[in-house]
Amino acid sequence: MKLALVIGSTIATIKDEKLSGRKLLIVRESDDTGKPVGNPFVAVDTVSAGTGDLVLVVTGSSARYTDITRDIPTDATIVGVIDSLEQSGKVTFRKS
Amino acid sequence: MKLALVIGSTIATIKDEKLSGRKLLIVRESDDTGKPVGNPFVAVDTVSAGTGDLVLVVTGSSARYTDITRDIPTDATIVGVIDSLEQSGKVTFRKS
Amino acid sequence: MKLALVIGSTIATIKDEKLSGRKLLIVRESDDTGKPVGNPFVAVDTVSAGTGDLVLVVTGSSARYTDITRDIPTDATIVGVIDSLEQSGKVTFRKS
Amino acid sequence: MKLALVIGSTIATIKDEKLSGRKLLIVRESDDTGKPVGNPFVAVDTVSAGTGDLVLVVTGSSARYTDITRDIPTDATIVGVIDSLEQSGKVTFRKS
Amino acid sequence: MKLALVIGSTIATIKDEKLSGRKLLIVRESDDTGKPVGNPFVAVDTVSAGTGDLVLVVTGSSARYTDITRDIPTDATIVGVIDSLEQSGKVTFRKS
Numbered sequence: 073m074k075l076a077l078v079i080g081s082t083i084a085t086i087k088d089e090k091l092s093g094r095k096l097l098i099v100r101e102s103d104d105t106g107k108p109v110g111n112p113f114v115a116v117d118t119v120s121a122g123t124g125d126l127v128l129v130v131t132g133s134s135a136r137y138t139d140i141t142r143d144i145p146t147d148a149t150i151v152g153v154i155d156s157l158e159q160s161g162k163v164t165f166r167k168s
Numbered sequence: 169m170k171l172a173l174v175i176g177s178t179i180a181t182i183k184d185e186k187l188s189g190r191k192l193l194i195v196r197e198s199d200d201t202g203k204p205v206g207n208p209f210v211a212v213d214t215v216s217a218g219t220g221d222l223v224l225v226v227t228g229s230s231a232r233y234t235d236i237t238r239d240i241p242t243d244a245t246i247v248g249v250i251d252s253l254e255q256s257g258k259v260t261f262r263k264s
Numbered sequence: 265m266k267l268a269l270v271i272g273s274t275i276a277t278i279k280d281e282k283l284s285g286r287k288l289l290i291v292r293e294s295d296d297t298g299k300p301v302g303n304p305f306v307a308v309d310t311v312s313a314g315t316g317d318l319v320l321v322v323t324g325s326s327a328r329y330t331d332i333t334r335d336i337p338t339d340a341t342i343v344g345v346i347d348s349l350e351q352s353g354k355v356t357f358r359k360s
Numbered sequence: 361m362k363l364a365l366v367i368g369s370t371i372a373t374i375k376d377e378k379l380s381g382r383k384l385l386i387v388r389e390s391d392d393t394g395k396p397v398g399n400p401f402v403a404v405d406t407v408s409a410g411t412g413d414l415v416l417v418v419t420g421s422s423a424r425y426t427d428i429t430r431d432i433p434t435d436a437t438i439v440g441v442i443d444s445l446e447q448s449g450k451v452t453f454r455k456s
Numbered sequence: 457m458k459l460a461l462v463i464g465s466t467i468a469t470i471k472d473e474k475l476s477g478r479k480l481l482i483v484r485e486s487d488d489t490g491k492p493v494g495n496p497f498v499a500v501d502t503v504s505a506g507t508g509d510l511v512l513v514v515t516g517s518s519a520r521y522t523d524i525t526r527d528i529p530t531d532a533t534i535v536g537v538i539d540s541l542e543q544s545g546k547v548t549f550r551k552s
Binding site: 073074075101103104109110118119120128130131132133134135137138149151152153154155156157158159160164 | 367368369370371372373374375376378379384386399400401402403411419420421423424431432433434435436
């Protein structure tokens with residue numbers, strides 16, 4: 073899964089009906105300190121994530137393997153909110 | 169999903185029969201202001217998108233999970249047209 | 265799908281039996297004028313494409329969703345030959 | 361599969377229930393001497409790997425093809441711990 | 457599929473049981489002359505490939521579509537050994 077920072081949200085009136093009612097957030101892949109790297113992309117939220125949260129994003133076919141996204145045309149789904157990251161006993165990120 | 173700008177269309181007389189009658193648009197991945205970045209690729213349109221639209225493109229196996237693209241050999245499908253993008257209360261893109 | 269230019273062919277006597285008799289072409293991803301960019305890779309041909317053709321290549325699991333490649337170990341399949349590409353009423357590529 | 365170095369761990373209280381109880385490690389893709397290259401990402405551990413281990417990470421849908429990760433929303437799973445790597449009779453990495 | 461050069465092998469005592477007895481080779485993606493480019497990764501061998509061979513590697517879910525790798529957690533499988541590559545009547549690679 074990718075570590076990603078939630079940076080915003082999308083509004084799309086015209087969209088596939090199976091995406092109706094789903095929250096589609098803009099995220100950016102992040103490094104192990106929560107700093108965004110790479111281009112923004114859109115992920116379906118399943119854990120009530122908000123802007124500024126560092127989240128876990130699952131991509132590819134596995135993005136359809138949550139109860140909320142089963143059989144939905146999504147290739148990126150937010151499946152967790154990171155509380156903290158640790159490396160060799162040192163905390164490199166903590167949710168504020 | 170990717171944010172992508174529709175930049176053109178393709179004509180291909182010889183193609184897999186399951187792609188017959190499908191609109192195959194040229195898109196470019198875009199940033200969170202709608203500015204294109206990255207190489208052009210081709211996506212099957214399912215939402216009557218047009219040139220200049222910023223769209224949502226789903227890739228991989230999930231590109232087959234719309235009613236229109238079920239079991240079709242597509243790895244990129246347009247599943248929504250972006251009305252607006254917002255970051256921290258600020259609109260970074262609005263459909264014109 | 266990727267726009268790709270067919271640049272050559274491969275010969276492989278030892279290969280998975282399900283690939284036997286399949287034409288395995290070397291292609292390079294191309295931009296929207298047909299100019300090759302990126303590294304060469306190999307795709308199964310299903311539309312009798314030839315060297316110099318600009319083609320549509322479907323990747324990932326969807327590469328198995330043509331009648332010819334069903335259940336075959338391929339991650340890249342040529343599914344169309346491009347006649348022309350158009351952007352804002354201007355033709356950017358035409359098959360010669 | 362990717363060669364990857366385990367560099368840390370994640371804590372996420374809010375996460376998809378199918379990920380509950382799974383160890384989610386931070387890894388970085390590595391070269392053939394075990395030196396990390398590329399961005400960190402998160403993988404589900406199935407082999408009791410620890411920080412500093414060079415591991416095999418399977419990505420995409422195949423990340424769901426272990427007994428532990430069957431039907432779980434994961435796109436990256438640790439499936440082995442590397443003891444050694446060898447090139448032309450020369451050991452380029454050995455687990456310490 | 458990728459053109460890739462076999463550069464070495466891996467030893468991993470601790471690994472997913474479905475990978476037991478499989479030869480896991482280190483390969484590097486190569487260009488159309490057999491020259492390696494890009495980072496090393498690990499692929500399951502199904503064609504008795506050896507170091508120095510230029511091979512065809514299928515990635516993603518299709519890596520599970522050989523008789524040997526059915527339902528195995530692999531995302532990269534060697535499915536052929538290249539004898540020669542040809543471009544416009546000119547041989548750009550020949551197995552030595």
